[in-house]
Amino acid sequence: MIRQMELGDVPRVAEIQVFAWRTSDRGIISDEYLFRDMTVVKRIDYYKNLLINCTDENYVFDDGIIKAFITISKCKDEDMPDSPQLSSIYVEPFFQRNGIGSQMIKYFEDIALQRGFSRVCLWVMKKNDNAISFYEKLGYAPDGTEFTGGLGTTEIRYIKMLCFNSSSPLSSPARHNNPPRL
Numbered sequence: 259m260i261r262q263m264e265l266g267d268v269p270r271v272a273e274i275q276v277f278a279w280r281t282s283d284r285g286i287i288s289d290e291y292l293f294r295d296m297t298v299v300k301r302i303d304y305y306k307n308l309l310i311n312c313t314d315e316n317y318v319f320d321d322g323i324i325k326a327f328i329t330i331s332k333c334k335d336e337d338m339p340d341s342p343q344l345s346s347i348y349v350e351p352f353f354q355r356n357g358i359g360s361q362m363i364k365y366f367e368d369i370a371l372q373r374g375f376s377r378v379c380l381w382v383m384k385k386n387d388n389a390i391s392f393y394e395k396l397g398y399a400p401d402g403t404e405f406t407g408g409l410g411t412t413e414i415r416y417i418k419m420l421c422f423n424s425s426s427p428l429s430s431p432a433r434h435n436n437p438p439r440l
């Protein structure tokens with residue numbers, strides 16, 4: 259099931275993030291950052307702070323083991339104010355290519371649709387070929403907007419126009435587990 263992240267999930271979430279990031283971004287981001295500066299302990303503090311002080315929404319995929327998580331925020335780009343943005347998605351490397359990431363993306367899109375948004379966005383590192391293949395498979399396309407982030411990597415914005423589908427599990431408010439509004 260996909261459910262809201264709780265404080266008790268944070269150590270596991272930090273573990274997934276650190277190991278998935280190292281696996282996906284080695285060669286894109288420096289080894290010093292990935293293996294020295296970024297630690298599970300630091301990420302535990304980061305996610306605790308995110309849950310307590312931030313309006314971003316966090317969801318985990320939990321089938322008895324937490325295998326993935328996403329963070330959803332409001333887009334801060336001037337040309338897409340308040341559009342739902344997928345700020346992060348991480349699937350435990352051992353459980354990748356099992357459709358979990360696709361389920362998390364569907365959940366994000368269903369939340370956006372339920373709130374009346376027909377367009378969603380995300381940013382991805384230009385060199386993250388695997389993530390780009392994943393997003394493109396799910397119907398996302400680059401809109402030509404780029405920026406170079408703090409780690410010296412170029413990121414590109416991907417968007418997707420959503421279609422309302424009445425079979426969506428979240429399209430019925432009665433079946434929704436009441437995620438907070440963006």
Ligand SMILES: CC(C)(COP(=O)(O)OP(=O)(O)OC[C@H]1O[C@@H](n2cnc3c(N)ncnc32)[C@H](O)[C@@H]1OP(=O)(O)O)[C@@H](O)C(=O)NCCC(=O)NCCS
Binds near residue numbers: 279347349357391
């Ligand atoms: C990108 C990520 C979220 C995908 O999650 P996942 O659960 O493995 O993805 P799915 O199993 O739902 O894959 C759906 C489709 O996306 C594409 N895809 C997924 N991972 C891919 C990869 N590594 N290489 C190429 N295509 C990939 C495939 O078409 C796949 O379908 P298939 O398995 O039938 O061929 C996961 O690999 C991950 O957490 N990566 C590390 C973190 C990251 O890069 N996050 C994105 C940052 S912007």
